Amino acid sequence: MTIGAEYTTVDQAREMGLSADEFDRIxxxxxxxxxxxxxxxxxxxxxxxxxxxxxxxxxxxxxxxGEQVIHGPGENAGVVDIGDGMAAVFKIExxxxxxxxxxxxxxxxxxxxxxxxxxxxxxxxxxxxxxxxFGAPDxxxxxxxxxxxxxxxxxxxxxxxxPTIGGETHFDASYNQNILVNAMxxxxxxxxxxxxxxxxxxxxxxxxxxxxxGRDGIHGATMASAEFSEEDMSKRPTVQVGDPFAGKLLxxxxxxxxxxxxxxxIQDMGAAGLTSSSVEMSSKGGLxxxxxxxxxxxxxxxxxxxxxxxxxxxxxxxxxxxPDATERAQAIFxxxxxxxxxxGKVTDTGYLVLTAQDVIVADLPLDPLVNDAPEYDRPHExxxxxxxxxxxxxxxxxxxxxxxxxMLGSHxxxxxxxxxxxxxxxxxxxxxxxxxxxxxxxxxxxxxxxLAVTTDCxxxxxxxxxYQGAMQAVAEAYRNITATGAKPLATTNNLNFGNPEKSAIMxxxxxxxxxxxxxxSALNVPVVSGNVSLYNETDGQAIAPxxxxxxxxxxxxxxxxxxxxxxxxxxxxxxxxxxxxxxDGWLSNSVYAHVIAYNDTASAPPxxxxxxxxxxxxxxxxxxxxxxxxxxxxxxxxxxLSALVEMAMAGNIGxxxxxxxxxxxxxxxxxxxxxxxxxxxTDPTALEAAAARYDVNIQKIAMTSDDRQLKLGxxxxxxxxxxxxxxxxxxxxxxxxxDK
Amino acid sequence: xxxxxxxxxxGSNCDRDIMTAVxxxxxxxxxxxxxxxxxxxxxxxxxxxxxxxxxxYLRCGAIAARSPIMDEVMEHVWxxxxxxxxxxxxxxLTEAGILxxxxxxxxxxxxxxxDVMLTIQHTESNAILAECKEQMxxxxxxxHNEGNYFADPDTLKKMADxxxxxxxxxNTGAENYNPNGAINDxxxxxxxxxxVLGLMPxxxxxxxxxxxxNDGRLLLASIIEAAx
Numbered sequence: 001m002t003i004g005a006e007y008t009t010v011d012q013a014r015e016m017g018l019s020a021d022e023f024d025r026i027x028x029x030x031x032x033x034x035x036x037x038x039x040x041x042x043x044x045x046x047x048x049x050x051x052x053x054x055x056x057x058x059x060x061x062x063x064x065x066g067e068q069v070i071h072g073p074g075e076n077a078g079v080v081d082i083g084d085g086m087a088a089v090f091k092i093e094x095x096x097x098x099x100x101x102x103x104x105x106x107x108x109x110x111x112x113x114x115x116x117x118x119x120x121x122x123x124x125x126x127x128x129x130x131x132x133x134f135g136a137p138d139x140x141x142x143x144x145x146x147x148x149x150x151x152x153x154x155x156x157x158x159x160x161x162x163p164t165i166g167g168e169t170h171f172d173a174s175y176n177q178n179i180l181v182n183a184m185x186x187x188x189x190x191x192x193x194x195x196x197x198x199x200x201x202x203x204x205x206x207x208x209x210x211x212x213x214g215r216d217g218i219h220g221a222t223m224a225s226a227e228f229s230e231e232d233m234s235k236r237p238t239v240q241v242g243d244p245f246a247g248k249l250l251x252x253x254x255x256x257x258x259x260x261x262x263x264x265x266i267q268d269m270g271a272a273g274l275t276s277s278s279v280e281m282s283s284k285g286g287l288x289x290x291x292x293x294x295x296x297x298x299x300x301x302x303x304x305x306x307x308x309x310x311x312x313x314x315x316x317x318x319x320x321x322x323p324d325a326t327e328r329a330q331a332i333f334x335x336x337x338x339x340x341x342x343x344g345k346v347t348d349t350g351y352l353v354l355t356a357q358d359v360i361v362a363d364l365p366l367d368p369l370v371n372d373a374p375e376y377d378r379p380h381e382x383x384x385x386x387x388x389x390x391x392x393x394x395x396x397x398x399x400x401x402x403x404x405x406x407m408l409g410s411h412x413x414x415x416x417x418x419x420x421x422x423x424x425x426x427x428x429x430x431x432x433x434x435x436x437x438x439x440x441x442x443x444x445x446x447x448x449x450x451l452a453v454t455t456d457c458x459x460x461x462x463x464x465x466x467y468q469g470a471m472q473a474v475a476e477a478y479r480n481i482t483a484t485g486a487k488p489l490a491t492t493n494n495l496n497f498g499n500p501e502k503s504a505i506m507x508x509x510x511x512x513x514x515x516x517x518x519x520x521s522a523l524n525v526p527v528v529s530g531n532v533s534l535y536n537e538t539d540g541q542a543i544a545p546x547x548x549x550x551x552x553x554x555x556x557x558x559x560x561x562x563x564x565x566x567x568x569x570x571x572x573x574x575x576x577x578x579x580x581x582x583x584d585g586w587l588s589n590s591v592y593a594h595v596i597a598y599n600d601t602a603s604a605p606p607x608x609x610x611x612x613x614x615x616x617x618x619x620x621x622x623x624x625x626x627x628x629x630x631x632x633x634x635x636x637x638x639x640x641l642s643a644l645v646e647m648a649m650a651g652n653i654g655x656x657x658x659x660x661x662x663x664x665x666x667x668x669x670x671x672x673x674x675x676x677x678x679x680x681x682t683d684p685t686a687l688e689a690a691a692a693r694y695d696v697n698i699q700k701i702a703m704t705s706d707d708r709q710l711k712l713g714x715x716x717x718x719x720x721x722x723x724x725x726x727x728x729x730x731x732x733x734x735x736x737x738x739d740k
Numbered sequence: 741x742x743x744x745x746x747x748x749x750x751g752s753n754c755d756r757d758i759m760t761a762v763x764x765x766x767x768x769x770x771x772x773x774x775x776x777x778x779x780x781x782x783x784x785x786x787x788x789x790x791x792x793x794x795x796x797y798l799r800c801g802a803i804a805a806r807s808p809i810m811d812e813v814m815e816h817v818w819x820x821x822x823x824x825x826x827x828x829x830x831x832x833l834t835e836a837g838i839l840x841x842x843x844x845x846x847x848x849x850x851x852x853x854x855d856v857m858l859t860i861q862h863t864e865s866n867a868i869l870a871e872c873k874e875q876m877x878x879x880x881x882x883x884h885n886e887g888n889y890f891a892d893p894d895t896l897k898k899m900a901d902x903x904x905x906x907x908x909x910x911n912t913g914a915e916n917y918n919p920n921g922a923i924n925d926x927x928x929x930x931x932x933x934x935x936v937l938g939l940m941p942x943x944x945x946x947x948x949x950x951x952x953x954n955d956g957r958l959l960l961a962s963i964i965e966a967a968x
Contacts, residue, residue, distance in 0.1 A: 154851045158883070159792040161753025245751050245795025335774075336750065422851045424883040426945040427790075429757040443950060558950055737848060 007033040016043035022374060029368035037305045037354070037362045042369065044272035044310060045279055048534050051373035054500035055532045058513045066526045068489050070191060076117040076268065077187075078528025079194055080490045082554045086444060087191040088451060089123035092131070092184035092494045092550040094533035098239040099181040103148025104155065107181050108242040111156040112314050114185040116268035119251045120317060122195040122258045123187030126428060127442050128157045130167035130183050131455045131494065131548040135176030137411050137734055142171070145179055146419075147735065152242075153183070154422040159244035160251065163431055164423035165440035166453050171411040172460070177538035182494040182531075184550040186453055188444060195258055197267040197277075198284035199320045199346050204264055206278075206289060206344040207326070209257075209333060210250045210316040213274070214299035216240050217312025246315040246338075253336040254317060260332065262325030269316040275309045277318040278344075279352060283366040288349035293356040295343040305354060305361040320346055380506035383466050388588035388604040394597040395587070395666045401710070401718040403596050403666065404641055405726050412591040413638045414730035418737070437564040437650065438480040438634050441555070450558035452486035454551055458637065459544040461605035464589055466511030467518075470547045471608040474519035475674055477551035479634040482617045483677060485561045485624035486553035491520055493530040493549055498542025500534050505542055509534075512547040522610035523617075525551060562624050564633040566651035569706035571630060572684045573655065575640055577616045577676035579697040583663060585671015591638045592670035605672075612675045619694040620677055628683050628690065635676040641669035643678045644702070645710060649724045654705040661713050680704060742784035742822075742967040744770035747813065749804045754790035754826065754944065761944035762787070765961050773809055780812035785822045785967035788813075788829030790883075790942060800843065800886045801831030810836055822868055822967035823936040827884055830928070830938030839929055839938045840899060841891035846884070847921025853883040856919050856941060857910035858927055860959070862903030866934035869906055871962035877910060878955040880941040882919050882927075887940040889922035889929070899929065906930045907939060937963070 013023035016039065026042050027033050034042060048054060064072035070087055071079040077091035095110025111128060118125050130153055135142050146169075157164045162185070199206075217240035257263055265285070267277040274296070282289040293308050303311075321329055326342065333340035347353075352369070354362040396403070407413050420435040432450055433441035439454040456477040462469030474491065481488040493516060498505040520527055536543045555561055575582075586606040593599045623629045631651065635643045648655050657664060681687045684700070691698045705711075708720045744762050748755045755772070762770045770787070773780055780786075793804035804810070810832075817823060817838055825833040833839040846852055860876040863869045891899065899905050907928030909918040918925050920940075928939035946956030 151850065158851055158853075158885075159751070159753075159795065161791060243795070245792060245797065248753065248792070248795075249750055335776075421854050424851070424853050426853065426881050426883060426942065426951075427753055427757065429754075429760060429945055429947065429951070432950050737850075 006035065008036055008039045013039060016040065017047060018043050022046060025374065029372055037309060038364055040306050040310050041275045041362060041364060044275050045369045046373040049271050050276055052532055053374050054376050054378050054534060055495065055509060056375050057377055058510055062513060062517045062527045063521045064526050064528065066524060069526055069528055070194065072528045073530060075196060076120050078490065078492055079121065080528060081191055082451065084447060084449060085191050087189050087194060088186060088552055089118050089121050089189055090184065090186040090492055090550065090552055091117050091529035092182055092492045092548065093117065093531040094180065094182045094494050094496060096178065096180050096496065096533055096536060099149055100179050102239040103145050104152040105239055105241050107149040107152030108156040108244065109240045109314050110181050110183040111153055112242045112244065112247045113270050114183045115160060115162065115247065115251065116270065118185045118187035119254055120266050120268045121189065122193050123189035124255060125162045125185050125187040126430065127186040127453050128162050128164040128183065129453055129455045129550060131180065131457060132167065132169045133175045133180035133546060134171050136173040137171050139176045143735060149181055150419050150422050156242055156244045158424040160248045161427045163425050163427050165425050165431055165434050165442065167455055169416050169419055170459065172544050174544040178536045178543050180496050180546055182548050184455055184492065186451065186552060195263060195266050197265050197281050199265050199281040199287050199289065200285050201264055202287065202346055202348045204323055204346045205321050205326055205342045206291065206346060207319045207321055207329065208296055208316065208341045208343045209319060210338060211243060211246045211313060212297040212299040212339055213308055213311045214313045215303065215307055215311065218307055218310045240312045240314050242314050249336045249338055250315050250317065253332055253338055256332050257329055260328055262321055262329045264320040264322055266317060266319045269318060271312065273310065273312050279366060279369050281318060281320065282352060283370040288347040288351045288366065289344055290347055290353045291344035293354055295341050297339040297341050305356050378500050378506045379503040380510045381503040382507045383511055386464050386602055386604045389593065389599065389601065391584055391587045391667045394593050394599060396596050399716045400641065400664065400669050400712045401716050403592065403670065404645060405723065407591055407595050407638050407642060408645065408723055409726035409730050410595045412595060413642055415728045416731065417728060418731040418735055432558050432561055433484055433563055438483040441484050441558065441561050443558050448557050450486065450555040450561055452481045452484045452553040452555060454480040455548055456480060457546050457548040459546045460589060462512060462547060463544040464602045464605050466508045466545060467515035468605055468607055470512035470515035471519040472605065472674060473547060473549040474516055474523065475608050475613045476634065476636055477549045478523050478525065478613060478617060479677065481551055481553035482620050483632045483634045484555065485621060486555040487621060488523065488525050488551055488553040491525045491527045491549055491551050493527055493547060495532045496536055496543065496546040496548065497534050498537045508545045512545060516547055519610055523614055560625055562629065562632050564647050564650050565631055566647050566653035566680055566704050567630045569653065569704050571680040571682055571704045572700060573702040573704065574679050574681060574687065575676055575699040575701055576620060576679055577612065577697060578699045580699050582668065582699055584665055584667035585639060586673045587667055587671055590670060590672045592666065606674050608674045615694065616675050616677065616696055619690065619696045622690060622694065623679060623687060628687050629679040629681050631680040633678045635678055637672065639670035639672050640678060645723055647678060648710060648720050649727060652708060652720060654707045654709045654720060655702050656705050656711040657702045659701055664712065741766045741768065742964045744785045744787065744964065745773060745780065745783040746770050746787045746789055747773050747775065747809055749775045749793035749807060751793045751795055752789050752791035754942065758787055758789045758826065758944045761947035761960055764947055765957060765964060775804065775807040775809050778808050780809065785824060785964060786813055786816055788825040788832050790827030790829060793828055793832065799835065801828060801835040804832045805835035817936060820933065820935060824963055825938040826942055827940055830940055831886065833936065833938045838936055839931055840895050841889055841929060843886050844888040844890050845886050846888050851885045852919045853881065854919065855879050855881045857912050857917065858941060859908050859910045860906065862906050865903035866906050866930045868930060868935050868937045868963055868966050871965045878959055879953055880943055880946050880956050882941045884940060887920040887922065889926040896924065902932055904930045904932065906937065
């Protein structure tokens with residue numbers, strides 16, 4: 001047998017991101033030295049991105065099952081039962097490095113990739129979300145990156161016609177040279193019509209559909225698994241180029257194909273392109289596959305087998321068809337004017353065999369490719385426990401309204417309207433609650449059911465305490481879903497960290513996964529899909545760790561759903577999860593500490609109590625379904641007073657605080673204690689009675705008024721309009737679309 | 741009730757939305773045509789939906805305007821039929837020469853998606869708006885990258901004289917009441933015979949109570965009624 005051309009060396013392996021040990025391991029498993037194409041395939045499959053070799057040991061500890069789970073991790077996306085015979089299919093994925101090099105295309109293809117992960121399972125995508133992290137607002141690259149990433153996300157999602165309705169955008173100097181762009185997609189399918197990727201049926205045709213293969217994104221999965229340096233800006237050619245129009249056609253054609261009963265299994269060509277799709281489909285089926293590379297539609301002549309296998313050209317899928325279905329499938333792709341080619345067949349050999357010009361160019365056993373990737377138990381050093389900073393050393397002598405204005409006009413809290421107005425939030429005409437509040441909510445088309453979706457992570461908490469910080473991310477997502485009236489159902493995660501070969505970073509990873517696992521178990525929101533993005537470092541400087549949580553929840557009737565906006569004068573405002581005599585709050589590591597006290601010292605974040613999170617969540621859902629509240633908002637960054645103002649601005653309604661002056665300390669106003677909500681009630685008596693039954697502490701703090709002012713005391717009054725203008729102007733001013 | 745048809749181009753992404761809204765109003769599912777079709781039954785109202793036909797490549801609406809089905813749409817127009825083009829549908833109508841003017845890139849060079857206030861005018865001279873109240877104010881969202889309407893001064897004058905400037909962004913006093921820099925605050929225009937309307941905002945996105953407003957339904961119902 002001819003295995004095309006010359007042997008490779010350990011140096012070539014190193015260039016592809018493999019260690020010398022890993023190269024030896026490959027040679028040993030093969031019983032020979034691999035050729036270039038084979039080595040490329042191994043390096044992609046064994047990259048951190050595809051094999052999770054540093055994180056797998058810890059990911060296994062996450063809770064992944066529950067009666068709502070149909071498919072947990074291991075498929076293209078997680079699948080959860082949402083009732084009425086319907087399933088939600090969702091996942092979050094990072095596109096960090098490409099987005100730093102080429103922000104528009106990097107972000108756009110991130111969206112395209114996550115959409116394919118969802119529709120490849122037979123689900124129609126219905127919502128897009130994201131989690132973005134940029135450098136310091138005044139860093140030279142920040143405006144360029146914000147502008148490119150936001151228009152890239154919009155450019156893809158708007159064109160495909162999926163509403164982008166949720167997300168978060170944060171700024172921190174640790175992302176100056178390594179931004180984070182995480183995209184999440186949520187789709188809907190009939191629970192009994194989910195498509196998986198495992199190949200079956202020896203002899204069944206393997207077809208290639210979608211766009212042609214070009215020389216873009218070659219070895220992207222490996223790039224995503226390496227540290228970054230200045231010279232990597234020259235890696236622009238490894239960034240894929242997206243074509244949302246082709247993506248839209250591919251989505252429609254694939255959904256039509258799956259509805260036509262022609263498909264055995266299907267997988268998108270995402271990271272590591274044709275390599276990962278062919279390897280995963282055949283290995284999951286316990287079979288083999290033969291592919292004739294001459295049949296692969298290519299954009300240019302003379303592409304080598306290595307290039308074809310490692311290309312990450314976008315908008316492509318690999319499908320195993322039923323034996324008699326080729327003509328039917330061809331007709332669908334003709335209708336949509338997309339490439340369609342039979343490129344191989346399913347075999348029972350357990351090998352992936354590639355031919356080009358009648359020569360075998362790769363002949364690889366699947367088992368070692370998939371199962372023998374090294375799994376590392378990397379040394380990990382727990383992040384040292386920090387003490388909280390005492391409120392006395394943080395509190396500044398100024399009126400509450402002054403502190404409030406400064407915080408609302410800071411990068412932590414300012415309105416993200418400039419971002420989300422560039423996203424189509426209404427296409428599909430099922431949007432019930434859009435960006436700008438807690439979770440977003442879409443109707444399950446043709447029903448009264450609603451799907452609530454959110455992404456969350458407070459990286460400064462995680463940096464200070466990975467365990468508590470990751471728990472907080474889950475708890476906040478849980479509260480955001482709850483605040484709409486929906487019941488949280490399941491989670492997807494995107495673990496963004498630095499170099500796992502450093503024990504301190506590995507310690508952050510381990511701590512975060514433990515905290516996330518504890519929270520997901522306690523709150524019954526199993527992790528059904530996810531993505532790991534490591535090596536987020538530039539020239540040795542790691543990012544603030546960001547284990548981003550994406551969560552979905554369900555509300556049986558969208559008519560019960562609720563927003564954060566205050567609705568009318570004369571309603572009573574309560575803090576849920578706080579007693580009537582509460583005075584001081586947790587200011588350590590808060591927005592107040594950073595913005596008002598100029599204290600950027602890493603210090604203990606507020607602790608999370610999972611028992612009360614759940615209890616308060618159930619109480620809030622009771623209040624909403626029994627129509628005892630007209631507005632609900634989670635209390636997060638910036639504390640109770642910031643949350644209160646967000647509610648007032650959203651409804652353009654005034655608020656009179658009714659507490660005694662000595663109770664309204666800065667700690668009370670801006671403390672970031674967890675497990676709390678703000679609610680506006682039309683029926684205080686029933687609300688208080690229910691609080692006693694649910695054993696939940698509540699604090700009556702204010703009344704809504706019709707004068708559009710925030711009255712914090714007899715001498716501290718500020719108009720909602722003034723607050724709104726500092727809140728709304730910060731980002732447009734930063735981006736230069738508004739004069740200071 | 742009017743007999744309604746919706747045309748789908750590759751890249752249309754509001755076809756399902758407008759069909760849902762029409763069915764919500766009339767109780768009847770509209771007919772749907774694919775861009776490659778070369779014949780069309782008789783309909784009272786033909787709707788070109790929003791989206792990114794052919795990826796907005798070349799120019800928005802330029803390729804769709806040359807699709808086979810557009811011959812049928814043209815014939816429908818010559819027969820005096822009613823046509824509503826929403827967003828990308830409006831762009832297709834200008835590219836096909838059915839409506840005057842053109843839609844350029846938004847002044848701020850960014851996609852914009854938000855609610856705007858609209859004024860409906862010249863309802864007497866435009867048959868398609870005959871069921872609307874003159875100076876009616878409607879709150880309906882826009883979502884586009886190329887909604888910056890432009891026509892040369894002569895054309896604008898002719899249009900104004902004939903009452904073809906039928907929908908404008910209402911000057912609410914807010915600095916960005918006009919979301920895209922459109923000349924004379926133009927949000928929608930009609931054909932000379934008053935039976936074809938191109939509209940940048942999306943009425944189908946304010947068609948049900950869950951959308952947080954009914955103004956889109958009001959406008960669509962009036963148009964369907966007028967075409968009946």
